[in-house]
Amino acid sequence: MEKASVDESAELPLRERKKRATRQRISDIATPLFVERGFDHVTVAEIARAAGVSAMTVFNYFPRKEDLFLDRIPETVEMFTAAVRRRGPGETPLASLRRLALELLDQRHPLSGVDDDFPAFWQVVIDSPALRARAREGVEEVEHALADALRETAEFRDPHLVAALTVAAYRSVYVTSARRLLAGERADDVAGDHAARLGAAFDALERAVSPALDD
Structure with missing residues (x-):
């Protein structure tokens, strides 16, 4: 896939x-x-x-x-941290994460949250308290790993705050699109708005975290 x-x-x-x-x-x-x-x-x-x-x-x-169903948590950690650690010369961490997010959307990757096959998957999570709890833990795992990657490779006063804001912004865009798909909309009708909201989210993140850079 x-x-x-x-x-x-x-x-x-x-x-x-x-x-x-x-x-x-x-x-x-x-x-x-x-x-x-x-x-x-x-x-x-x-x-x-x-x-x-x-x-x-x-x-x-x-x-x-729970990890049998939510099996992409390690992959998510790996992708997000690799985007930061292996970014190109002169590329900021947020620019590399924005690029990754748009690549995932273009590919209709499961981590993008935009595909007509996904609502059945999400419904299983919604119906299971154990899966919902594990999903929340997975978000925290991504956040902590991303903070470590930022701490190692970028000059932020508070890498964990930057990581938390980034994960929250991505999750917000993801959840909004997921709700639309669960309501019966088609992925092709959601994808454009999803891309636009990703762009707006990363624009806001860039403005928010620029003062957090060390002098």
Whole structure:
């Protein structure tokens, strides 16, 4: 589902690629079961049998059942921090994050939040308190990791504040588009507004955080 510009898996060692492929296969088997029957009505043992692995193997890849469904939290952390750490010469952290956000939208990547297939996924999350709680934790994980990346590579007085504002802005745009799709609008009708709101959000972030730069 991911395009080369946001997927560096081809550069990984063969062993790591195989591990990621196994992890993705287990998640791909689990997701339709959760969508069909609801998160709380599918057990890890059922998923393990369907994937042809042991329950222990499932837990080796996914420490919690919730991570089987919300399996892109580590990927989100990796993408956002890599955008900051590997940005080009002269590119600001927010410029690199803006570029990433627009790339994800162009590709209809799951992390963009804009695709006609996503409402069924979100409905499972909405219906499960455990998934909603894990999603909130995932947002905090991204925020803390982004703060670390900013602290290491940029001169902000308060990197954690900048990270918190950035994640909050991105989440706001994402949630607004998700609500429209859940209400029955089509992704093609939402994408333009989504891009515009991303642009406005990052413009506001640039104005807000520029005074936070060290002199």
